[in-house]
Every structure is written in C-alpha cells, then in structure tokens.
Amino acid sequence: MIENFINEVLKVSLALFIIVDPLGNVPIFISLTEGMSLEQRRKAFRTATIVSLILLLVFALIGQQILEFFRVSSQSFMVAGGMLLLVIAVKLLVFGGWEEKKVSPESIGAVPIATPLLVGPGAITTTIVMLQSSGLAATLVSVLIIFFTIWLVLRYIERIYKILGTTGSTVIARIMAIFIAAIAVGFMIDGIKYYFP
8 A cells, every 4th residue: 555655656756747847947947037136036936936836736636626617527638638748748849948928026936937837737737637547645745745856956956057057958858848748648548548448
C-alpha cells in the first residue's frame, strides 16, 4: 500500500515537474524581472510561488466537482487535455517558449509568472487528470513537492542561470517539450481506450 502510494506520488510529481518546467523557464523569469532590485525580484517570485500553489491546490481539491459541474467525463477531459498539452509541447518546440506582453513589476509575480508560466493550461490539465488516475492524496503531496522545488529554483535563480546559461536552459526546455508531448499522447490513448476498449 505504501509502496503503491509512493509510486503514484513519484508519477504525478514527475509529470507536473515536466509540465511546469521551472528550469527551462529560468531565462524567461530572469528577463521578466530584469531591471528589478534583488528585493523586488524576490518579492515577485514569492508572490508567484504562493499564487500558483493556491491555484493548483484549488484544482486538485475541487477538480472532480468542476468536471461534474460542466458535465464532462474524466475520459473526455483526458482526451481534450492531451490535445491541449500536445499543442503546448509543439509551441515550446517550435517557438522555444511563451510570448508575453510587458506587465508592471507589481503584478508580474501573479501574471505572467504564476499563471500562465507556472500554472497554465498544461499544469491545470495534468493536475485534474492525475487526480482521476492517482487519487487526491497522491496529487496533493505531489503538488506540495513540486512547489517546494519551484521555491528552491526561484530562490537561487541567479546562481542557476549562471550555471545553465541561455543555451542550457533552452536545451532543457526543448527536451521537456518532448516529454510533454509523450505525456499528452498517453492521456489521449487512455481516454480513447474507454470509448473503444
């Protein structure tokens, strides 16, 4: 029982880490906070971590109710979510990242860092789908693990950026995009199997 729970936590955590991709987004985080003081940058990253954690926890806790409210089956959501993730993966592979408009330093932590960069359609989709397949407890633990990792990345982002550089971060982002595409295909296959066993 415990071993199965640990396996589920690892599975969900890995999927969320690949989707959120904090390391691949390091150059974007740096460029969005360019010109800020160290304290302003850290405040923006604290805001981003708190807002994105709350968003994902909300979807982890009431994801099932959201599906029921809109009368959407989990299998249909898996197919639709898989298609959406596939589009995101293609966008990352072709364009190399997100294209966001300039925003004020006051709100940059919430938008676009918290959403859509950290908690975008991909992370929300993955959380709701994993809630269906792995259960509430494993999903909640995984969300907390991922956001502790995100906090570490944002806390030491300057050092990480110096180590990875622009090229290293770009390579990581592209590799992660391939894994996102693979996860997306898996979601679609699992959903389609329900209708065509």
